[in-house]
Amino acid sequence: MTCDGVEVERLFIGAGCNRIVHNVSWGASGLVAFGAQNSVAIFCPKTAQILTTLPGHKAVVNCTQWMPSTKDAFKVQHEEEHFLLSGSADGVIIVWGMSLKEGKWRHVLQAPQSHKKGVTCMKGIMVTGTVAIFASTSSDGSVFLWEFVFPSRTGGDCKLSCLQFLNVGSKPMVAISLAELPGSSDYIVLALGGLDNKVHLYCGERTGKFNYACELKGHTDWIRSLDFSLPICIDDGKDTLLLVSSSQDRCIRIWKMALHISPANSKVPYRKEGIGLTSYIEGPLFVAGSSSYQVSLESLLIGHEDWVYSVEWQPPLRTSVDGNEWDQPQSILSAAMDKTMMIWRPERTTGIWVNVVTVGELSHCALGFYGGHWSPSGDSVLAHGYGGSFHMWKNIGVNVENWQPQIVPSGHCGAVTDIAWAKSCEYMLSVSHDQTTRIFAPWETEVCLGNTISCHEIARPQVHGHDINCVTIVQGKGNHRFVSGADEKVARVFEAPLSFLKTMNHAMLQKSSCFEDPQDNIQILGANMSALGLSQKPIYVQAPSEAQDRISHDVSDSLETIPDAIPIVLTEPPIEEQLAWHTLWPESHKLYGHGNELFSLCCDHEGKLVASSCKAQSAMVAEIWLWEVGTWKAVGRLQSHNLTVTQMEFSYDDMFLLAVSRDRQFSVFSIKKSETGEVSHHLVARHEGHKRIIWACSWNPYRHEFATGSRDKTVKIWAVEKESCVKQLMTLPQFNNSITALSWVARDRSGVDGFLAVGMDDGLIELWSLSGGCVAVPAMRFDPFLCHVSTVHRLAWRNSEAEGDCRTLQLASCGADHSVRVFQVETHIFSWRIQSEWAHKSSLALENHGVGSPDYMTLVVLIYNSS
Template sequence: MGNVGVEEVFIGAGCNRIVNNVSWGACDLVAFGAQNAVSIFCPKSAQILTTLPGHKAVVNCTYWLPNTKFAVKARGLDKHYLLSGDAEGAIILWEFSLVSNKWRYVLHVPKPHKKGVTCITGIMLTQLDALFASSSSDGTVLIWGLVFPSTIEGECKLSCLESITVGSRTMVALSLAELPGSSKHLVLAMGGLDNKVHLYCGERIGRFFHACELKGHTDWIRSLDFSLPLCTSGEKNSLLLVSSSQDKGIRIWKIVLCCSVFNARREQISLASYIEGPVISAGSSSYQISLESLLIGHEDWVYSVQWQPPSLASLEGTEYDQPQSILSASMDKTMMIWQPERTTGIWMNVVSVGELSHCALGFYGGHWSPTGDAILAHGYGGAFHLWKNVGTYSDHWLPQKVPSGHFASVTDISWARSGEYLISVSHDQTTRVFAPWKNITSSGDGNSWHEVARPQVHGHDINCVAIIPGKGNHRFVSGADEKVARVFEAPLSFLKTMNNAISKTCNFAESLEVDVQILGANMSALGLSQKPIYIHAERETADRNNNNGLDSLETIPDAVPAVFTEPPIEDQLAWHTLWPESHKLYGHGNELFSLCCDHQGKLVASSCKAQSAAAAEIWLWQVGSWKAVGHLQSHSLTVTQLEFSHDDNFLLAVSRDRQFSVFSINRTGTDDISYQLVARQEAHKRIIWACSWNPSGHEFATGSRDKTVKIWGVNKGSSVKQLSILPQFSSSVMALSWACVDRLSNDGILAIGLESGLLELWSLSITRADDGSTRMPTVPARLVHLDAFMCHTSAVNRLAWKNCSASEESKSMQFASCGADHCVRVYEVCIR
């Protein structure tokens, strides 16, 4: 088959719903945890660039060294570093090279925490020296010294400087800073469940001691952030600390050198003058701490506060100007920017931006860009929200495109009938459509992938999906943790949006010729059924919403379906891209588990979770009338995957009972079908998770928890014979997908997904005997073992090759994968 190269085209993933999970670096890249992977995305391109494998548990927090606050010390650095901590207490250090644009695993921090890491904070002392602290629910805070290599071949040197025991009062927020007027002493602020801000003073070599407690908050401390030292009369003599809490309040504390306190008292007394607090000592210096201001404005818990970083444009040498500007993010779905008034010095809310979504909860964190002209939030729905200040003379914040994806395990994927888009379903109770969007500004094709629609927002975890091919409008069937399969039909707004999205090489306009009278859909109050909005009813709906000012369950404003000329942002996806539900398929007695549709678009097969033969029945549904036309009995436990052969003459089913079944499907008339069990065989020693037909014949592959893949053939006499078995894999085989490369020579590629998240491509070439009844594959060969940085970090749940017509002679193909790590990935396979 020659050489095979694989490139990653797209990664879609949502953010873990954890407070300290996101970090924006001085290199202008954002790191966040997606299940047990660390994902990196570029705000400028709105694309996830890569995922970093290594954690065995959910990633709780990330922290860049240097982050946006220390961009002043990052100029000229060729390498940036990232820390990530997980729910088992492990902390990993990563290295990113700006020259080669590549990532490298550096080390696991030794002596990890015994329980989950709750927060990581750090400080750049010089370009090669840093300190970082980590807190954990095991009741300890560890402080580490880190020396970066000065040469290309050098290694990082890590040393544990201090271990602070805080007991049962778990600390969930940390911040480190250098004390003003002293280049050797540091201050560490920590806050948590006891409603107090604790200050520890120490040196660069450790020796931290408890200095004081700052009282005032009446609920858990959720976020702390030190400003850089403030300059007064040319001297750095003060420091500001901002804290936020679940009491909905934000407090600003001022730390001033005692020699500067007397000068401050001579200034005009105003509302901004501080209330004296404790005095702390560090070395020969003493510091007065006072409450500078109390900010009230949010209506719910304030999860995040952060000082605006110095602007790079204002830097001269090593001097900087710390902007008096604070960003706060709250569970009330808003982010606010606070600044003091020029005349009175009273801190005011000057900017407020927010989220419009179906979920009741808001933001877990807010972050400044390195230049301070953009702000980023991550929310309960695993989504990012990015606003950029595009104003010239006054602030004007506009939402920007960001990457998106599922925030729970992605259970199934399916390509559109001609491969125009990819649809995925997840345990986050959403169905999403991803597609390449033509980039007008770039040369060549220049397509970048984005989420273009969210057809279904459901009240149950969704387990399976099947696109219905064939003529007519675009439709799909989905099955969730309920006993009903639901059929959805593409609205006119989606068809027009896709016509704007796809490149000119594809022809999506044919779909617009279908007489579609439905413009979009509305979400019901319970979040289960989605009601259609008809084209002729659009104006009536708008008038009704405008004329009735009363809000009740009967007068909830309807969504307004929209046609997009550029990739939609989160608020638009959540409200304006729903598909109407056209049918419900009742019959199964348990939760839906697997779905598939034949290649003519006439039959849908479904299965549900089962512990008995009666519940393990496979139901056949007729597309169009949606009548149940068959009940196929063969298995005694859950049927895990179903697939029709490419000529639609056979239906293959694999099950938890370690058996596969092959049924023949005969269409005796326009609406009548007959079916017969051709073969049933115990094929593996453990659960069979996956199966896939050969696109050019009646061979199929099965993959099992016993770490094996077997190749089978259906003979003319309707008997099934084992043709080959692949060498045993390193972990359970969870997903399979067979693609045809050359129909004349019967060459094919089998994509294999493992429970470890790794992906492999194997070549399968089928040779047939003269009588045509016996099929013998040549020895299977591994083509590609994908690099771990390109693979999933948890179990691969499904693989799917993009449809390739028989006449295509292209040596480039695409396949998609989804997994328990919340990721949807698309790969380009080039055969040289």
């Protein structure tokens, strides 16, 4: 994305999957779609990177479905555009289009009619190469059947029309599947399953008019997933259809739907007269046009020990070069809350369905799987778990199956509340309401033609029992440390273990001085999680063998027995099981003093002081506490505000501490440290700078100037003069939404020119060019497809260096949409003629209209646009 000399590229997205069944879909394009809060995220399994997020939904995304699906890929062999359906908790269905050649996405359309409540499931089939029929279910008890007509050219208009509306009553359906009936391609069978423990079959033509056919009884709890196979060969003819269903009763049932041998013109009852054992085995009959079909229970699969949330047939395999011939493998993938995925196949001799592959059973951290999915080629399986995590296995065996775990993208499954760059910017730390702290870093890999760099989550240093609200990394010399604050009255200090320092050496082929030789005096290898999930105890260097012995003697896995972690030095990006258990950092100190939940933290540039604040409704509780790094003693309590201090930041020389608050005021404190280590402070200024809550602030990296952003949709620039007073320099033009995050970066060490990144409540990000403290012009408004879809909570620039005529910067952001993002911003240096012209014209505007006046700012924008 380019705009007037500024280029923005998205480098990385970290996001977790919503904890919802049917939320993930693996398409024929090879890409995986999933809901991440209000957005639809797309990731590539080959690179283990999230490629983009699609904004548009105003509520949590519940389900996704690719068109064509992996099951229908052979029907659409030369399609240049694939489509994705997404449904959200407010009943809205959106259709997205992706160009296979360019990899670009577009918002195609929104369903003209919407469910009154959340969409729970969507499934569809291709009836021709350009026409699909799909169905959607909702918790309001409704089922919609839709016809979707693909465009005649890439980027063209699509047609979506509602074929039929079904009302299933007070017990809604949560699982759905569609298939063409064998021997009668003009008729489609619709299977519904839900809270009444039954599978309901409807039959109708392609144009709609679906009628109730029959119901299948057998499950004793909610039905969570349904999937039709393609027609399979029985007696040299593809006249049999198989339906697999899974339930919370821990069972999987396979139903056979075959052409009935009775005359087509005979009246077929719902069940045969004289109900006996034979009729129950054979099952019900229904008529579709001139054909009749009998449904019977083919097999009952028992093996899972908890709710079975997902079942899926393996995608068809092409048996010819031109793709006109295909075969449906007799293979079913199931995923359950017992932390396992199983592959079921019938034995060759007896035909009895048995479990042939089980993966995931050794995981202590998955907390169950919400769904399992096949890759288009059938050689990989993917599951998403309770913690928003992905788990993927690939069959790398040649003659014997050998399923091995693979690297997948990861991220938070709750609102990400704060981020911080490491003191040397080798990695980024984030905290979230999902009660975890995560470290993301670029991982450099040697390949035959050079080195490749991709970003991954490489450690999860804190797994907590409370939502985490804020974090700061301790700057200065010494081992890597951070302080986090959560929904408790205690701030916690963590220190990097030896295993992490050595892991960073593998991540960076060109080793940084901070990780070159981990100090010999670091005796802590990693950390163990306590039973209550609050404190993390150190594991010392000499103890790993003892821990391994304990694990080998105690192999039980229950809530009462938590296995010890085994800290390891990673030589490649870790998988979920390693992240959640073996990359913890030990907790070294607890900081007591605040009266309420921690809300904001910051550290000075020397790494000597940490400031903290908590949620407050009174002046006494709203105190800012200063902590001495090392001793971790409270050395100051700063009073100025009456409500919660929302953000704090030290000036570049650590002379001042800036604090903004919910009471609409900001404060500047003078901080002085004596040679003996004593800290003195006094209030320099306190101003009611905005009309609403002030959410964000940021200092100029090299000057005593700072910016404040508020819910009143304004950003103001201030300066500390003569170390005794604060003067307003200017006000940026009013924005379209509340300002929730700010970050200032300088173009050079003079600090005269720079960029201010502005994050807003609607998730959008803008860059403003600041010059001389009195000129501000818009430099870039990020494309919505690059931005967050909910509130931006924090922005942070990474230190960088100028190269030639272009300066490369990196901006990190986090938001309420559960995502962490890193952008690369390249700013081409403008010619001195244009810069001097701006300076001259802006000085005239300043003289004639005054700083911050509407006329002045309008003139500045006009100057910028004309240049």
